[in-house]
Each structure stands twice: as C-alpha cells, then as structure tokens.
Amino acid sequence: xxxxxxxxxxxxxxxxxxxxxxxxxxxxxxxxxxxxxxxxxxxxxxxxxxxxxxxxxxxxxxxxxxxxxxxxxxxxxxxxxxxxxxxxxxxxxxxxxxxxxxxxxxxxxxxxxxxxxxxxxxxxxxxxxxxxxxxxxxxxxxxxxxxxxx
Amino acid sequence: xxxxxxxxxxxxxxxxxxxxxxxxxxxxxxxxxxxxxxxxxxxxxxxxxxxxxxxxxxxxxxxxxxxxxxxxxxxxxxxxxxxxxxxxxxxxxxxxxxxxxxxxxxxxxxxxxxxxxxxxxxxxxxxxxxxxxxxxxxxxxxxxxxxxxxxxxxxxxxxxxxxxxxxxxxxxxxxxxxxxxxxxxxxxxxxxxxxxxxxxxxxxxxxxxxxxxxxxxxxxxxxxxxxxxxxxxxxxxxxxxxxxxxxxxxxxxxxxxxxxxxxxxxxxxxxxxxxxxxxxxxxxxxxxxxxxxxxxxxxxxxxxxxxxxxxxxxxxxxxxxxxxxxxxxxxxxxxxxxxxxxxxxxxxxxxxxxxxx
Numbered sequence: 001x002x003x004x005x006x007x008x009x010x011x012x013x014x015x016x017x018x019x020x021x022x023x024x025x026x027x028x029x030x031x032x033x034x035x036x037x038x039x040x041x042x043x044x045x046x047x048x049x050x051x052x053x054x055x056x057x058x059x060x061x062x063x064x065x066x067x068x069x070x071x072x073x074x075x076x077x078x079x080x081x082x083x084x085x086x087x088x089x090x091x092x093x094x095x096x097x098x099x100x101x102x103x104x105x106x107x108x109x110x111x112x113x114x115x116x117x118x119x120x121x122x123x124x125x126x127x128x129x130x131x132x133x134x135x136x137x138x139x140x141x142x143x144x145x146x147x148x149x150x
Numbered sequence: 151x152x153x154x155x156x157x158x159x160x161x162x163x164x165x166x167x168x169x170x171x172x173x174x175x176x177x178x179x180x181x182x183x184x185x186x187x188x189x190x191x192x193x194x195x196x197x198x199x200x201x202x203x204x205x206x207x208x209x210x211x212x213x214x215x216x217x218x219x220x221x222x223x224x225x226x227x228x229x230x231x232x233x234x235x236x237x238x239x240x241x242x243x244x245x246x247x248x249x250x251x252x253x254x255x256x257x258x259x260x261x262x263x264x265x266x267x268x269x270x271x272x273x274x275x276x277x278x279x280x281x282x283x284x285x286x287x288x289x290x291x292x293x294x295x296x297x298x299x300x301x302x303x304x305x306x307x308x309x310x311x312x313x314x315x316x317x318x319x320x321x322x323x324x325x326x327x328x329x330x331x332x333x334x335x336x337x338x339x340x341x342x343x344x345x346x347x348x349x350x351x352x353x354x355x356x357x358x359x360x361x362x363x364x365x366x367x368x369x370x371x372x373x374x375x376x377x378x379x380x381x382x383x384x385x386x387x388x389x390x391x392x393x394x395x396x397x398x399x400x401x402x403x404x405x406x407x408x409x410x411x412x413x414x415x416x417x418x419x420x421x422x423x424x425x426x427x428x429x430x431x432x433x434x435x436x437x438x439x440x441x442x443x444x445x446x447x448x449x450x451x452x453x454x455x456x457x458x459x460x461x462x463x464x465x466x467x468x469x470x471x472x473x474x475x476x477x478x479x480x481x482x483x484x485x486x487x488x489x490x491x492x493x494x495x496x497x498x499x500x501x502x503x504x505x506x507x
Contacts, residue, residue: 138374
C-alpha cells in the first residue's frame, strides 16, 4: 500500500467554515463584568470573613467576558477563597447561597478540577460533595450545558 | 397505574386512537406497530412499513382517525384506514434533513412537522391534486426543531429547538381557514409570524406544551430547568432550576398542574400559579417499599456462588420505568382535566398513570 493511505491530515481541515448558515453563538454579550476585586477579597480572607469572601466572588463572575485572561484571574481568586476554608465551615457557608450562586460555585469547582494544581484536589472534592448534597445532579448538568462559561 | 412492556427495544414514540383501545408505537426502527387492547394484554394488529428511516414521530387524529408518521428518511405519510388496512399518502415536505416531530392541529385540518433542516412544515390537504402540501416556517430558527405543540385556537404553534430557544409562531393557512381573532399572544398573525422567542442559559428545548386555555406555555430544557411563559401577564418567564437530570417531556394536566419526565425515569409534578410561582410538588411515581426479608442461609450461599458477594444487590431502579421516559401523552380526560396519562421510555415499557385533581 502506498504511504498516502496513512496520511490523516484531512482530519485537521475545518469544513464547518464553508457552511453558509453556520450557527454563530452570539447570545453571550460582553457586559463588562471583570470578576471580583482581588484586593478586596484578599482583605476579607485575611480578616477571616470567609463566608463574605465567598459571597463576593460568587456575585460577580466574569461569565460574559470574551477575554480568557480575565476569566483565569477570576478563577484564581475563587480558588484562593475555596482553599482558605476549613472543612467544618463549608456547610455553613453553602447554606447562605441561593440557587444561582450555587450554580456559579459548581462551575468554579469544575474549573478548579480543570486547573488541577497540586494542593487543591482534596479540598475541591469536599466542596463538590457538599454542594452536590444541596443541589443534586441538576447543577452539574447546568455546568455542562451553560454556554456562559466561567 | 399499570405497566405494559412492549419488548426490549426502546419505544421512540406513541399515539392513542380516540377510545384508547388501540395504540401506535415505534420500537426504535422503521416500522409503526398498532396494538389492540384485549383484556390486560395488547395484541399487534397492524404493521405500517412504508418508511425507510427510523420513525421519529407519530400522531393519531382522534376524530378523523388518521395517523401521521414522520421519520429520519425526510418523509412523512398520512395513513387512512380503508377496508381495515392502513393506506399511506405521501406528504410533500421539501426538507433535506430528517423530520423530528409531528403534531396534528386541534381541528385536524393541518399538521406541523419539525425537522433537522431548521424548518417547520405546516401541511394541509389540497383536494385538486389529492396530496398534502406544506408551507415552511424558516426564520429565525437556527437549529433542529425538537418539539411542537399547537395552541387550542388551531392557529398558534409553539416550537422548541436545539438553538436553545422556545418560540411561538403563527401557523395560519389562509386557504383552509378563516382569519383568527386576537389572542393574548398577539393580534397580527400572518403565516410564519413569530410571537415569542425565549431562551434560557443554554439547554436544548426538549418539549413544549400549551396550557388548556392557551394562555401559558411550559417548556423543559436540557439544563435541567422547567420554564413557563405567561401571555396573560405580559409574557413574563418563570424559571425553575431542578436538581434532577434533564427532563424530556412536559404535559399540562389542568390549568395549573404540570407533569414532566425525563432521564430520571420518573414523572414529576409542578405547579404554576402565576409569575414567579413555579413550584415542584412531588414525584408521581411512589417508590416500591423494598421489603427487607431476612435472607436464608441458602440465599447467602447462592449469592456467594453466583456473584461472589453475600449482599443482596438489587440493580433495578426504584421507579417503574427502568430507563429514560421519552414521551408523555393524555389518555383519559380532555386537556383541561387529565385523569390518566401515559409514558413510554427507552426501556420498552408503557405506563399509564392516574392523576387526581
């Protein structure tokens, strides 16, 4: 057989660009939300007001931003807050979150899994377990289907 | 409630005849099987085999006794019973992708068909040439139409699509009907006019259903949410994020009670009382009380021998359905007061549920 049959470069061609009626995902409009204020959150963590820090970071997620750097920075801040928590305090903090914030928290937990820095794994799994106990499978499905990614 | 198993193959879709003595189902292949009720059993009496692609939708018009079927072979047929045999009539759809869902209108003079060609075909019968013609609704649908439901006024049509939007269109065909009066959804209704477009965060809209009066519209999305739009209250949308797996089918049982079912294999009841008042009421399937009988020594040994474990692990689900429920249908009662509804699922079972108001 000739060498040409082993050539799989054709798989790298993007044929969808030639489709006239291609679906453009333009539903997410950039509304300028750039994520939580790093200094403010650091101050709250230093003071030990972790539940407040959690509320702050979850109320301004940059989900509409098209800039990946903004999203990365926000994710780092959230990771700092999540790892600062002691296991026993997590339940109390989750109780004060409403449905929307819980969904955003679940998105950040999965973002944390993606970023996979060494120390975080175990703590993130504890968070995942506790949030799942409250919200069930629905919030995990919403992490997967929601196009406004965190 | 009663359960009947149609075999091991998933039931993709089903439809009942007028007095509920016959049911048309498709066992996930290119055929439609019609079963007749005899006592507690169902016997197959007809097989409709015209399609060459997998059947995706069946609807049975109760008064005119016609069945419309659509399949992934880009065709739809309207079947009429002549001399106790079902005879198909081809419908000219002019679509170039698979059909996904089909529904007769309340007066049965036309039907709507959704397809992967991003088009809704509203089809009506033309006497001169003895065939079914279609008119297309194209804009602004941007992806496959997954579900359809007609408004009780026979004109408005709700469509759920995989571009994450739920829309209401006018399906008014001036050749066969008179101009409709204004409704809560709008007053100008030329064919193809879009009266509502509403999406949520990003789930495909699996199923849509108008309330019995037609004033509100419920739909379920793949993001595990159920949403209701209220035309009587300025088309405000109320959303309820559920903690379950995505729901695939939704049905109104009366003006305020909604039942929805999906990948959790269990029908759930919701209640919509007005804007911002959409609540989860409970499961309609009450789990079997697993009687924990003390296992005899023989049972222990048998388990150890077969499965290398002494635990009695029952792998069945607690719900009646053992796999996702794909469709819900009214069995008894009219739209405004449903007393029985049926569900079919990927496990090949059909369950009839009772509902008390």
